[in-house]
Amino acid sequence: MSAALRRRPRQGRVATAAVLAAGLVAVPLVHATSASADPRGPAVGFMPPSTTLAAADPADVGLDPAPIEEAVAQVRAHEVPVGSAAYPLYPGAVGLMGYQGKVVRTDASGWAVAYGDEGVALPTDERVPMREETIFDLASVSKLFTSIAVVQLVQEGRVALDEPLATYLPEFAAGGKEEVTVRQLLTHTSGFVSWLPLWSAYPDPESRIAAVMAQPLDAPPGTRYLYSDLNLISLGVLVERLRGAPLDQVVADRITDPLGMTDTGYNPTAVERTAATEYQASPPRGVVRGEVHDENAWSLGGVAGHAGVFSTAGDLAILSQALLNGGRYGKARILSPASVRLMVTDLNGAFPGDAHGLGFELDQRWYMDAMSGPRTAGHTGYTGTSIVIDFDTHSFAILLTNRVHPSRDSGSINPARREWASGLARAQGIEPRRGADAWFSGDENATTSTLTASLDVPASGGRLAFDLYLDTEETDLLHLETSADGGTTWAPLPFTVRDRGPAEHPDGTASGSGTRRWTQARAQLPPGDLELRWRVVTDPLYLGRGVLVDDVVARAPGSLLLDGEATPEAFRPDGWRLVSR
Template identity: 55%
Template structure:
């Protein structure tokens, strides 16, 4: 053996030993203050390294604050016992399983409540011995989250050249091209801009599978293709048929062979086997059709009537399997050496193709930037999907994080209502666990109030000698209707909003009366001029409406001057600021 080879081996061994010692002895808090790990205010570009593989780790190990995560998970678990609306005599949902991850680390995995709890649609509880608790490996009916699997299968065919995403769908399914659907493209089906109605009663209005599929092929658009957004199961049913026609194989076999099999998603698929029934969460007690308490069979009546395999619904899965799918997307289409899509294909799936329909941002299959369930993680580079049974997946490329919430909210009845509050709560908990570092000094003022709330940060009374200038930095992550204002009050007068001039990535142009918005994830520089008064008080006021909030608001580096004279320096004189609903945070 040569001396050079020996030296390299010795050096390599020493490096490995040093790395082990360092990782074992250096606390997370010793990481540099500017470290990108766990940062919300330094959005990542591109995808995660393709070799990123999921592993369990405590939040602090990847730079997260465990407090907001614990609080969010506690609320999700509490709602398996209670309802957030006072006076409601049932919980928000029977049971829930959640998973949160950042930078390849699963930082939280939780199960609460019951996979099977009720005997009938009225909510009669089963005897305790017959109830089945939720576990982290409980299998759920994903409902419309299934649409992601169909969309990936379609995009795999686009990638291979077998399908042109801009071609009419009738190119591949000729009988679809009737009654005004001749020009509907594959892309329009993927983005719900085809003009088709949202739903048809296939299970009740048609006698068998062929006639039900034919009904979708025959339906006429209710709007000209490409002129509006209408979320439609028919779009994905059609795409499921397209996948089968192009490949020559049933949709469930395509998904197994090209997606779940290569990725090792062992508990994901259609029509789960009877051997797994004891792990499956029950859904609804159905009397029409007369199915009784549905468990182990797809809840969606149309998918059920199509044999349990359809483009819009039918997939069952667990949080850990869905975590693999989420990390595959974050990795740019690959996981553990198995590539199911090229990076460019994933990019196309995550690009907003619905710019003409603000508020309905959509990639090819993935929903984008939807605060109603993405909460504080929402942004232009946040993708996901929800399911009617009470499921959702949120993938935030900007922080390389994801949140998964699986519930059986329709058990025992769909009439028990929406779980959007839980969806938003879990995603926002992860967002708040990510750090926003102060612009200057060791801390910034932060308010993360919830719905229908108000917080104020007021100065002491100031006595300017002339025109007042206010400068501060603001990190704003709020629903567009939740607004931060700067207000001034002269002695004996009323509070008046002060116009603001803002600079920074994603900042509003011109003078604005208030600050709001999500997704830009950067500090803005804010300037304001206040008319002279003998005595004046300033306050930063954040007010939220009745539903949906982002991560919250930070302000920092506050400076109030007149004629070059400093009236208040927030970094040096925090005691001159009076918080109500604000506190100083280092992250």
């Protein structure tokens, strides 16, 4: 283990219980919870397990460097206060992008320490600059390490996902929780409240854990999704009980040490390398640095299932690649491919918008933006951290900031998270379906863009065909419309999209998808002198990869009305543009 980390003994928090007796029957590793869940998991294609990270220029692996550099500039811009704000969104950041086994961009900017007591700005010569090797308090990204430790127990057959947690922790049955399963805790469908003030309401670590075990449910298990720290605190106790060792020891022995994540763990000793977090007057901790920011985790000795892990961007890149490899990095395997697949399978089909695997959040545009999709997994942390792993493109975007330094009231970091993820997504580009280029609707929020063409359709009517790439937020709509009065009024044009089975859009609108592939669209054209247009309207927040239209062909019996590939000048773009990738 690196000298930067230590396993600090926690007063009153020693796991002494023996490993659960053998003989339990484990459920199958891949198991659906509802009719809507695919028991095989998502179609995750892993990279070769021998893949290890190496540095590469974006252009050398087929990426467009421009969106990446734009993302760097956007992230750095948040390090300056805006208007009358007392503080910037964050003093500093370290971002890392990985693609196809290569680290294509790492950027460190701003300050790891910029403020002192009472949130007073330090003189420049007393500040600590942010560096690529700066160690960050990951906050809730720590939940992924606890989740992996639990899935390892499932993989060994020592824990069954659909078995009540009380089977392994009898004290957990208190308060009507006897039916809450391990799976429900991992997917935040247990019925727990989101949080308890353990640090202030209870006097010592033993009573704090006992309070979690005794806490009654706020809803029947499996009836709602509510993100809760208590879920992972409980699972951390499970890991300790079954392993007969403290959680920090388990994570080190079974995850970070085997993977060579030498700067990852709890309670770092190399305080001089850590990014500072909040100035806290209550509890009276001053500027928190080198200790976990989360008060409940701090009150548990710095080690808890929901928070406490510190790490660097480089170490998180190793973990990301290990998952993209199907659970292996170098000579170490921490999970089987089936276990990784299950961790990134949506088990929350009953709760649309809250897609969740075992520990991992899935397809969350609010921080994944253009990287989001059914096979995109990640997590965020309150201190200003995020990790996004896209199994479709074998890419990952890691952004670590000290958002809460010196105050947690500086604002939402989600715009920066989206900018960083989108930079990597847009760098990958989208190959046109036909020819050298395709029409792209743009990548701006709160805008309307149109692509218009004129057609003279005979009395017999006509047919429209085009290739469509659609990856938008559900509320960012593509409208296909016609006008018979020169554009004064518009009517929806119903169309059908064929993508492994036809999908009809009778109101002439479409959104969503997330499949990231070209589809074939078809529509019947009414007779007359028509204006035909594609109109995309985006709302104020969240984007996907956008809308692209290619190979537009309009025909009538015996005649060709429009060939978009041959005559791109036939279109009148407003906000749309031709792109080659």
